[in-house]
Amino acid sequence: MKRRKFLQSSVAGGALVVAAGSGLLKPSIAAAERSNETAFAATEADEAVKTLFGGMQAEDSGDITIKAPKQAENGAVVPIKVETSLAADTIAIVAEKNPFPLTTAVHLNGAKGFYSTRIKMGQTSNVVAYVKSGDKLYKASQTIKVTVGGCGG
């Protein structure tokens, strides 16, 4: 029984350490050649979106569907599907409370408005799907509850 308690608390403690550490870490990872590198290295969701889409304002849209679990048991693998009827140029998935909120983006050139992926989530957070269509930016969001974070080891 004691051992079990210890395990539980150490897991919880570990998650906290990771969350606390992430805020202090400078995104110094190499490979700055990528054009969208700064967006991926941003530690604030707003900053990431601003960098990726050049400061465009996003409006809410009912034409974007996010298919994701409401509650993710394992934050290390959270399946996300984004579908839109808009003529999408770019689809980006942002987990607002992740250390680096921009998880992934896809640039579409002939493919349909669809993107599916699996992301890591450190904690319960709003996940926002941004869709750039022409010179407009749209978004839709869903809150995903995470019981076990995916950032620790």
Add this chain to the structure above:
Amino acid sequence: MAERLTKVKVKKLGDKHQVLVLINHPMETGQRKDKKTGEKIPAHFIETITFELNGNKVAEASLGSGVSKNPLTGVELDGAKPGDTIKVSWTDNKGESGGTEATVK
């Protein structure tokens, strides 16, 4: 370093095709620590995945370290015909790369 397995599955869904790519990759964030040494495990993650249909780039995914390990990435294409070639290639932040091809059935 072991060859990283890349698998592509093309599924027909009505009049469109779904292309699913599974890549064997650790997707290290650079934030995790080695439990034994206490040293940070360096970041190692896929940065781009390109999808080509008959040689035309139709989609390019950019990934950050926030994507799960062994990423499963999917896009949908309309206008793919049986016999068309779908080529998928990827590169990571350490310069490793890989890819594979599949034929639309």
